[in-house]
Amino acid sequence: MEDILHHQSSQFDEELGRLRSDVLRMGGLVENQVATAIEAYGACDPRAIEETIARDQDINALEKQIDDESAQLIARRQPTAVDLRLVFGIIKIVTDLERIGDEAKKIAKGVRRICDAGSNPTQFAPSIRQLAKAVMIMTRESLDAFARLDSALAQKVIVDDDGVDAEYKEILHRLVTDMIDDNTTIGLAMDIIWIARAVERIGDHAKNVAEHVIFIVDGRDVRHNAYQID
Amino acid sequence: MEDILHHQSSQFDEELGRLRSDVLRMGGLVENQVATAIEAYGACDPRAIEETIARDQDINALEKQIDDESAQLIARRQPTAVDLRLVFGIIKIVTDLERIGDEAKKIAKGVRRICDAGSNPTQFAPSIRQLAKAVMIMTRESLDAFARLDSALAQKVIVDDDGVDAEYKEILHRLVTDMIDDNTTIGLAMDIIWIARAVERIGDHAKNVAEHVIFIVDGRDVRHNAYQID
Numbered sequence: 455m456e457d458i459l460h461h462q463s464s465q466f467d468e469e470l471g472r473l474r475s476d477v478l479r480m481g482g483l484v485e486n487q488v489a490t491a492i493e494a495y496g497a498c499d500p501r502a503i504e505e506t507i508a509r510d511q512d513i514n515a516l517e518k519q520i521d522d523e524s525a526q527l528i529a530r531r532q533p534t535a536v537d538l539r540l541v542f543g544i545i546k547i548v549t550d551l552e553r554i555g556d557e558a559k560k561i562a563k564g565v566r567r568i569c570d571a572g573s574n575p576t577q578f579a580p581s582i583r584q585l586a587k588a589v590m591i592m593t594r595e596s597l598d599a600f601a602r603l604d605s606a607l608a609q610k611v612i613v614d615d616d617g618v619d620a621e622y623k624e625i626l627h628r629l630v631t632d633m634i635d636d637n638t639t640i641g642l643a644m645d646i647i648w649i650a651r652a653v654e655r656i657g658d659h660a661k662n663v664a665e666h667v668i669f670i671v672d673g674r675d676v677r678h679n680a681y682q683i684d
Numbered sequence: 685m686e687d688i689l690h691h692q693s694s695q696f697d698e699e700l701g702r703l704r705s706d707v708l709r710m711g712g713l714v715e716n717q718v719a720t721a722i723e724a725y726g727a728c729d730p731r732a733i734e735e736t737i738a739r740d741q742d743i744n745a746l747e748k749q750i751d752d753e754s755a756q757l758i759a760r761r762q763p764t765a766v767d768l769r770l771v772f773g774i775i776k777i778v779t780d781l782e783r784i785g786d787e788a789k790k791i792a793k794g795v796r797r798i799c800d801a802g803s804n805p806t807q808f809a810p811s812i813r814q815l816a817k818a819v820m821i822m823t824r825e826s827l828d829a830f831a832r833l834d835s836a837l838a839q840k841v842i843v844d845d846d847g848v849d850a851e852y853k854e855i856l857h858r859l860v861t862d863m864i865d866d867n868t869t870i871g872l873a874m875d876i877i878w879i880a881r882a883v884e885r886i887g888d889h890a891k892n893v894a895e896h897v898i899f900i901v902d903g904r905d906v907r908h909n910a911y912q913i914d
Contacts, residue, residue: 535759675748
């Protein structure tokens with residue numbers, strides 16, 4: 455009897471482990487998406503643009519797969535306490551990862567619009583790249599925090615989002631000022647605003663992932679406690 | 685033995701019923717939030733603005749509570765098949781309801797910015813109100829679809845989102861054209877753009893709720909199939 459239990463338990467561990475790996479694989483794809491979208495920005499590289507848009511489907515498919523695996527695991531294994539919290543956290547995490555993929559796709563579409571109009575947003579490229587770098591670090595660290603179940607690292611990601619929000623507001627302010635100074639740039643400025651907005655949203659989702667990690671590790675629900683951008 | 689089982693089962697039904705009622709209660713609060721935020725728009729009613737912003741906390745608290753109840757129900761009752769699908773669907777639905785609350789708060793803050801600047805967006809008020817009416821109907825119907833587990837009504841909500849997206853794009857186009865014509869209106873136009881954007885996002889979340897209802901009823905995962913606005 456004990457042997458069976460032990461066997462069942464290690465099979466269960468194996469299944470939970472696979473689920474965690476799948477989340478990390480999805481995270482890797484999503485990170486790649488954001489990086490490719492940002493590379494496309496400034497370079498007007500049509501291959502990078504189309505690749506980012508097309509690959510969003512893989513991320514969506516992976517979200518569905520992980521949701522299915524989670525449901526099956528709960529039904530078959532009936533996990534309790536900490537394991538159930540892990541599966542719950544995973545269901546929430548994949549929702550945010552999928553939305554990061556959506557934002558990457560929006561960035562790529564924004565870049566395509568700019569390039570199709572014959573513009574090249576060199577002026578704002580350094581600011582956008584810097585903002586993107588910050589949210590990519592947040593995304594990376596939120597996934598590391600999940601991999602290692604490290605709530606201190608997750609806490610750092612939550613704090614870092616404040617800096618991203620401040621930087622985003624500053625970019626927005628400059629773009630609106632530019633529009634007022636020179637109304638021939640309004641079309642381009644609006645496209646850059648949507649891109650900056652999408653980058654900023656990626657930071658929000660990375661922060662959400664970090665909050666789910668803290669829930670998994672500590673059982674504490676820290677959502678809605680911190681500063682939210684409006 | 686059978687009696688005990690029966691008793692357990694009706695207790696379980698009661699718990700599931702309570703969970704569903706809580707989701708509907710949260711939905712009602714969220715609907716109210718959107719309505720109050722839109723009322724504030726145009727009227728510059730400071731009470732409606734502050735009420736919308738303050739009440740977002742109740743919605744956040746309700747999300748946490750429903751998440752907790754769901755986790756406890758799974759741990760205690762170990763539901764399978766259709767019941768588990770319902771609980772899974774609920775976990776996803778409350779995430780979208782909470783985000784609708786966030787968007788309502790963003791609308792209220794946008795209105796506050798406009799009114800604090802001494803402006804009154806009468807010119808765009810009819811368009812925003814019409815867009816808001818459409819997404820409020822979508823929200824209402826997605827909740828009705830959940831209450832009655834009516835996948836046909838959920839399907840209608842998904843289709844309706846295309847109309848909202850088209851209407852939003854038209855408003856955006858007009859606002860950008862206005863900015864180009866008269867660059868003294870840029871600040872106000874940007875505030876209205878963020879409000880229109882928030883209204884459009886409410887439609888997206890209502891559509892998500894409808895997709896979760898179809899998943900609950902039919903076991904079909906219809907996410908990522910339809911047209912997505914960028």
